[in-house]
Amino acid sequence: MSTEELLAALDDDQRAVAEHLTGPLCVLAGAGTGKTRAITYRIANGVRSGVYNPQTVLAVTFTARAAGEMRSRLRDLGVAGVQARTFHAAALRQLSYFWPTAIGGQVPRIAEHKASLVAEAAGRLGLGADRVAVRDLAGEVEWAKVSLVTTEDYAAKAARTGREGAAGHDLATVARLLSVYEDVKNERGVIDFEDVLLLLVGILLEREDVAAQVRSQYRHFVVDEYQDVSPLQQRLLDLWLGNRRELCVVGDVSQTIYSFTGATPAFLTDFPRRYAGAQVVRLVRDYRSTPQVVDLANRVLARAGRHRSSAAVELVAQRPSSVPVRFETYDDELAEARDVAERIGALQRQGVALSEIAVLYRTNSQSEAIEQALADAGIGYLVRGGERFFSRREVREAILMLRGAVRSSADQPMPEAVRDVLASGGWSPEPPAARGAVRERWESLNSLVNLADDLHATRSADMAGLVAELDERMAAQNAPTVEGVTLASLHAAKGLEWDAVFLVGVSEGLLPISLAEGEDAIAEERRLLYVGITRAREHLQLSFARARTVGGRASRKRSRFLDGVWPDGGDGVHGGRLSRRAAARARTETFAAENPADVELFERLRSWRGEVAKAVSKPAYTVLHDTTLQAIATAKPKDLRQLAVLRGIGATKLEAYGPQVLAVVRGEDVDVQEWLSR
Known part of the structure; x- marks a missing residue:
């Protein structure tokens, strides 16, 4: 691939980043705008053009997973030798190297x-x-x-x-x-971990010879997620740089959600002042999310008022229009969890992989009801922050077997060899019928098979290459994709994305959390909601429950961050009741987009319901709710027993309307007056 072909893969703003190879550069990158793509292509362009020696480039990220992803992308671009590490990993490497001569002995054990x-x-x-x-x-x-x-x-x-x-x-x-x-x-x-940075800072300050050696090793720096740097990390970065200006920083002030840990966006917003003449590039084209999701994210952020930084970007959606965002209010958390599980099941039936679905919440304690509802529905899930992938017994054993097969499988195509090796460990081409531990074990092994296929297709990797990739991923805790719905807190979801996202508990006391006091803390809670919204590529639902428990006091109100956004007729009343017309319209549009094959039957059922409502002089929704009609249109029950199990069909309504509903489903013309006169 030539340099021009490399750059041709970028949009104009990303290309501006990739072509600015020397001097200070500040990239203000909105969610989903391809910032990792821009900075990896920048490094690749610098190496290809001879401006950078890859061994003298240090790219710093905030998670081992992000560092691993950056190294993987650079390898895919044919660039090797660049150091992509977290602040702590880079600092520990240097501290371990210089400690024996600067201090003496070995670095103390890290608690x-x-x-x-x-x-x-x-x-x-x-x-x-x-x-x-x-x-x-x-x-x-x-x-x-x-x-x-x-x-x-x-x-x-x-x-x-x-x-x-x-x-x-x-x-x-x-x-x-x-x-x-x-x-x-x-x-x-x-x-402790903070001491790793503090001790290295001390050595670089006191030992000019050590500082000079570090600066001769690293000449070009890239810092991702720069809005999250702490004063300590910035002090270390300054010492790495010395009086040089070869620094590219990338960040998004709208995703500043870790101020409680000491992170501050001030270094990002002040970058042009600290580095006179620095070029500033804004990445605003959102390639991740649909216009519906992007519009909601922009509207939530726009209402931050004076707390919205001038460095914030307004996203411009690049994907085609799709389904509307859902807004749902439930009586209690149990009803919320059950409906979310039901909708996840519907998405899965439409072809959305479970690994591309996430349920996000403000506090970890909110996951319990969701976990139970998914378990009851027979839907697999993974709690982010649970047992690490590479700590699982079946994964450790599989890697040992793959390592042992490096030589013996040299004459066999790698994907085929991996299947043969893992078959002896319990993998099979088809998933087992059993659920629970048996299915989880298969999912773990199957994720290794899928990774092998990907590496063979993108890099023509052999078995040794796969094992090397797994070793690196293990060190970075960068796990392959495992099939199952992801459950995660909003903080843990940062940096990730899914096809479908359910944001639960968007109510006062949870978002913003009741512990948030003061304008700055509330503003950060708004940014946390923005982060959650922008994790979704296409399907997004925001919901809350008016009561915590079944039959509990319905005192909860929707989050203030959704005033003027929630479809309540635009009155902006905090916690106001949903406009039935607006809510019904949104649900109908979503159903039509997601279930095109069932729309005709749904409309016939609505027409029938309208005739019944007129005949009995009652509002249409009291006959059967839209959500019930949608469930009928999807399930197409053949008898009263199948109809009775659908949500919203009780004994009274089954007796009053059951035969008529079944007749409509069969495509028969129904004379409502005749039915009522029977």
């Missing part, structure tokens, strides 16, 4: 978790600390360290930023805990 350290520090201070309190105190320790706040300055600086301590303890008490925490760490001879 996997802070919990035991924080718990011991709290115990020494006589503070009661249960699991939740330890978690909150650990979060405050992390905030102080990534914000470059010392123990002595903590109380004053935390107060200035509106922090009120943690776990019910005031700022002075938390400051004492920070000091004791460091003592506990030193006594155990361990460091």
Whole structure:
């Protein structure tokens, strides 16, 4: 592929990024606008044109998964040798290399978790600390360290930023805990993850020879998700750069959702001021989502008022128009969960893969009802944040078998060899009928088969190449796609995308969360909703339940972020009742788009219902609701027993209207007056 062919694959804005190879560059990239594509093509263009030596390029991301994806894309473009790592991975690599000469000995062991350290520090201070309190105190320790706040300055600086301590303890008490925490760490001879960056910063500041060596190694820097950098990460980046200006940053202020961890978009918004003459490119063409999804995302963000940054981009949809966004209100969380499961089943029947469907929520505790509803419906699911893919026994065993087959399968096409190897481990061409653990095991193995097919098609990879890819993915925890609905919090969903997304619990107290206090915190909750919306490619539903439990007090109101957006006739009344006409119209349009083969029967049922309603002098929806008519049109029941199991058909309505409904389904002409006179 020539350089011109490479660049021809980009739109004008992406190409502007790829062609700007030297000097400071700030890319303001909206959701779904192809930012990873733009920066990987920029690196590839720099290497192909001879401007970059790939070994001197350092691309920094915020997750191991994103780093792995970037390395994979660069390999697909024929570029090898570029370092794509997280801040922590890059820092740990350098710290491990320079520690023996700069400090002496080996780098101290890194504590996997802070919990035991924080718990011991709290115990020494006589503070009661249960699991939740330890978690909150650990979060405050992390905030102080990534914000470059010392123990002595903590109380004053935390107060200035509106922090009120943690776990019910005031700022002075938390400051004492920070000091004791460091003592506990030193006594155990361990460091934490923040120390990796802090220690490297210290070495680079004190040892000019070390700093010079790092700067000679890395000459060109790229930082993704730049809106999420902390003061500590920015300090390290400044030391890597020295007085040079070879820096490309990419970010979206509208996706700033981690300020509670010390992340700040200030470095992104101030970039043109800090680097005079920096070029700024905006990526606004959204290739991910339909116009319906993009319009909703823009409208939610537009209502942020003065809290919307001038650096925010307004997305322009590039995909064809599709189904409307759904807005649903339910009586309780159980009804919400059951209907979501029902709609997921309908999408699956339409051909949408379960791995392309996600249910997103604000807090992890909301997943319980969804998990139960999906289990009851026989739909597989994966909770993001659960057992890691590469920790599963069947996956570990499969990788060992594949590694052992590298030599023996040299004369066999790789996809065929992988199938033969995994067949001995329980894989079969067709999924097992059984559910539960048996099906989960098969799904894990089948994801390895699919990965092998993809690598063979895109890179002509052999078995050794597959094993190398798996080793790298294991290190980055970049799991292959496993079939099943993804359940995830909005925070955990960032950076991911699906064909269909269900946003549940979009009500006051959940979104924004009741703990969010102050304008800045509320603005971040709005951005969290924006992130959730922009995860959807085509199908999107937002819903909430008026009560938590069945029969509970219906006191919940829809999220304020949807005022003027929710289809309630445009009155903007906070938590106001849905306009029946608007809601019915939206549901009908969606049904027609998603079920074209059933539209004719649905319209005949509506016509019949209208005649019945007129004859009995009642509103049409009291006869049978639109959703019930849609269920009938889809199921096409042949007898009363099949009709009775459909939602909205009780014993009374079955007796009153059942025979007529079946007649309409059969295509017969129904004389309503004659039926009523019987």
